[in-house]
Amino acid sequence: MAGGSSIDVLGQFELRPVLGGLGEALRFSQSPLYMILAACLVLAFLYFGMRPAAVVPGRFQAAAEVCYEFIRSMAVDTIGPEGAAFFPFIFTLFFFILAGNYIGLLPFSFTFTSHIAVTLALAVMVFLLTVIVSLRAQGFRFFAHFMPAGASMYLAPLLIPIEILSFLSRPVSLSIRLFANMVAGHVMFDIFASFVIMLAGFGVVGDVFAIGPIAINMALVALELLVGVLQAYVFAILTCIYLREAVAH
Amino acid sequence: MGEDSDESFTKRLREAERRAGQLEEGQKVSVVDKEEQSLPALALRAGTEMISALVVGVAAGWGLDRWFHTRAIFLIIFALLGGSAGVLNVWRLVKPPEQ
Structure with a gap:
């Protein structure tokens, strides 16, 4: 992606039509293609993992069961008994983001979680869900949360707008966190990879020194594997925390 | 042994x-705290919390200005409120757990 002496680190995030003429006509870019791929991968993992349905699970089934148990315990432990109702949603969210982050690490692929449009859509979905659940669980008492308990009434005109803005900033911070982490990781890959190409232009000495950026990039892949799962986890756990506040009376 | x-x-x-x-x-250590104990992760999170509140404040002010055809009065007020909300977000992130 980075060619010659110029570094084009953002070119990798550009959307282009895929699948030839059909994709051109439908404005079908890599982003939805990789989303479908991610969804199919997760579905295939669960379907083929659970198909044996053995009492003593094989490796594949054990992995699928561990994933199920992990998210289920996270949802129920964080939200409480009501968490079981939200478990399918949180499971989908976590594995969709995780699959997106990890598919993006493969060479020549595309990271759809590096687009703010995608992460913001996910975060707004979570936000609307928490608002609806809050209104159903707490009714109009939900609005009482915007006035901090014990504060003077004279401060209400100042405190209520601040609390409302703080509440509204949740989906924004949720989406920016995932988006920024993914963009930063992939930009770093590109920068260090282009250092290798630049150093290769300096003959034998450059070839020797090029080992440095290659080593850094290998370390970055390890870091990105960690960041990918951590960001999916943070997204899911924050969804759980918001839902816990929503169902609390 | x-x-x-x-x-x-x-x-x-x-x-x-x-x-x-x-x-x-x-x-009891909360789940999120355990995951985000490293300082750079906390700093990044605090940064996004602050920026996002400011973004929401500025967007709200700009929108209200457009709606009421006022020039910049709501933008000024809501940018300040958004900054305050950002500080509130960061405080909620770093404050010691309640007893």
């Missing part, structure tokens, strides 16, 4: 964690 060394390891781990100030006695 095995059990003994296990116990002593757990004890020494507790000691080390207490020395590092990571684990207060009798205090």
Whole structure:
């Protein structure tokens, strides 16, 4: 992606039509293609993992069961008994983001979680869900949360707008966190990879020194594997925390 | 022997964690805190919390200005409120857990 002496680190995030003429006509870019791929991968993992349905699970089934148990315990432990109702949603969210982050690490692929449009859509979905659940669980008492308990009434005109803005900033911070982490990781890959190409232009000495950026990039892949799962986890756990506040009376 | 060394390891781990100030006695560590203990991660999170509140404040002010055809009065007020909300977000992130 980075060619010659110029570094084009953002070119990798550009959307282009895929699948030839059909994709051109439908404005079908890599982003939805990789989303479908991610969804199919997760579905295939669960379907083929659970198909044996053995009492003593094989490796594949054990992995699928561990994933199920992990998210289920996270949802129920964080939200409480009501968490079981939200478990399918949180499971989908976590594995969709995780699959997106990890598919993006493969060479020549595309990271759809590096687009703010995608992460913001996910975060707004979570936000609307928490608002609806809050209104159903707490009714109009939900609005009482915007006035901090014990504060003077004279401060209400100042405190209520601040609390409302703080509440509204949740989906924004949720989406920016995932988006920024993914963009930063992939930009770093590109920068260090282009250092290798630049150093290769300096003959034998450059070839020797090029080992440095290659080593850094290998370390970055390890870091990105960690960041990918951590960001999916943070997204899911924050969804759980918001839902816990929503169902609390 | 095995059990003994296990116990002593757990004890020494507790000691080390207490020395590092990571684990207060009798205090439950929340899941998010455990995951985001590293300083750069916390700094990044605090940064996004602050920026996002400011973004929401500025967007709200700009929108209200457009709606009421006023020039910049709501933008000024809501940018300040958004900044305050950002500080509130960061405070909620770093404040000591309630007793």
